[in-house]
Amino acid sequence: MKQVPDTSASTCMTTEGALDRTSLSAMPNPDDLGALELALAVRDRLGGTVTAVSMGLERAEEVLRAMMARGADDAVVLADCRYAGADVPATACMVAAAARKLGAEALFAGCQSIGGDLAHVGSQVAEELGIPQVTEVEALVDCSNDGITVRRRKDEAMEVVKAPLSCLFAVRGTLLCRPENIHRLLQQRRRPIRHWKADMLDIDPARLSAAAVATGRVASEDTAHRASVQAGEEAKLSEEELLLQLLVPAGQPPSGGLQQAQIVVAGGYGACNATCFARLEELAALLGAELGGTRAAVDAGYLPHERMIGQTGLTVAPRLYLAFGISGQVQHTVGIARAGMIVAVNRDPEAPICRMADHVITGDAAEVAERMIRILKTCKR
Numbered sequence: 001m002k003q004v005p006d007t008s009a010s011t012c013m014t015t016e017g018a019l020d021r022t023s024l025s026a027m028p029n030p031d032d033l034g035a036l037e038l039a040l041a042v043r044d045r046l047g048g049t050v051t052a053v054s055m056g057l058e059r060a061e062e063v064l065r066a067m068m069a070r071g072a073d074d075a076v077v078l079a080d081c082r083y084a085g086a087d088v089p090a091t092a093c094m095v096a097a098a099a100r101k102l103g104a105e106a107l108f109a110g111c112q113s114i115g116g117d118l119a120h121v122g123s124q125v126a127e128e129l130g131i132p133q134v135t136e137v138e139a140l141v142d143c144s145n146d147g148i149t150v151r152r153r154k155d156e157a158m159e160v161v162k163a164p165l166s167c168l169f170a171v172r173g174t175l176l177c178r179p180e181n182i183h184r185l186l187q188q189r190r191r192p193i194r195h196w197k198a199d200m201l202d203i204d205p206a207r208l209s210a211a212a213v214a215t216g217r218v219a220s221e222d223t224a225h226r227a228s229v230q231a232g233e234e235a236k237l238s239e240e241e242l243l244l245q246l247l248v249p250a251g252q253p254p255s256g257g258l259q260q261a262q263i264v265v266a267g268g269y270g271a272c273n274a275t276c277f278a279r280l281e282e283l284a285a286l287l288g289a290e291l292g293g294t295r296a297a298v299d300a301g302y303l304p305h306e307r308m309i310g311q312t313g314l315t316v317a318p319r320l321y322l323a324f325g326i327s328g329q330v331q332h333t334v335g336i337a338r339a340g341m342i343v344a345v346n347r348d349p350e351a352p353i354c355r356m357a358d359h360v361i362t363g364d365a366a367e368v369a370e371r372m373i374r375i376l377k378t379c380k381r
Ligand SMILES: Cc1cc2nc3c(=O)[nH]c(=O)nc-3n(C[C@H](O)[C@H](O)[C@H](O)COP(=O)(O)OP(=O)(O)OC[C@H]3O[C@@H](n4cnc5c(N)ncnc54)[C@H](O)[C@@H]3O)c2cc1C
Pocket: 267, 268, 269, 270, 271, 293, 294, 295, 296, 297, 308, 309, 310, 311, 312, 313, 314, 324, 325, 326, 327, 328, 329, 330, 331, 332, 345, 346, 347, 348, 351, 363, 364, 365, 366
């Protein structure tokens, strides 16, 4: 599963005239979505699990989470600086090794990438594994434990082919993938994604280094480390460390609207008293955050309607979402599914929001807000 630049977004070039990938938003490669749909359709009929595998240091988790939101059961990132210079044979070698380690039976890949056009990675994976392949697949016709029957394009004609289960199918994006499902998106937020480095796979290291030398792209350990942290390695923070982390963006000007905000301080019914909301406002100002909240807070008169987040309110996607006294009903959480880190402050550690939060602070909303303000002010001095 490959992450490719979003071609509908405007592009930036580096001073060397190359595409500046860091400035681009990313999306799953269209043909890979077709592959995912075929895998899910086969699983739905025959059982088993679908594991999405992506190779790449940066933001690889993003594409995998999108795949899980569409139905994949599990995901693995092949993230190692030694992968950075991988050419087609090295990529195929690593993906094949991951498939072997997973004990995968049927393999599904996109036919072609709209990024770097490596239309033969799938074929080479099949070659590495010594299994047959069916390319240019456009639809599933039938499947049973005897094999999988697909329709494939053959120049101007169509061909129906029956292949054994142990086969690689290279699929076109014309096979439309089911959409992301909000319940799956919320469920898989906290599910760890496995990261496999080269030495966890049965690969001859000489093949990787030869590829890196051939392509002239050898990443440093440091780059790899930064990327793996960005890719979301689980970090357990103490409450104090968490509060100190809040200092990083503190003092930045408000970001120009709730929907664009990098940090959102949100209040719910559990924060509905004048003292607490005044503290949330002060905290938001110190953090350069926007204030929002639940329908219960709007109904209680502590927030204007245009600051309501959720199904009938706004959708937000901040880097940090601080939820004070919010229970986490789906009509609210649907509006924060794309938040980066969610911190729940609640008296009840069993509140539904605590299951989707990255960090939970059990306590009174007003008291925790006051503590945060005190720490921020002390550290700013
Ligand atoms: C059709 C429909 C559409 C809706 N659309 C939206 C929408 O767009 N947005 C939205 O938000 N809601 C919406 N709702 C309402 C939604 O279902 C919930 O009722 C609402 O989100 C609950 O808000 P809440 O979490 O603030 O309150 P509650 O569910 O009452 O939760 C309060 C929480 O605060 C905690 N708490 C209490 N006291 C304290 C304290 N002192 N310190 C810390 N924690 C404390 C409690 O443990 C509890 O978890 C909609 C409902 C319907 C039927």
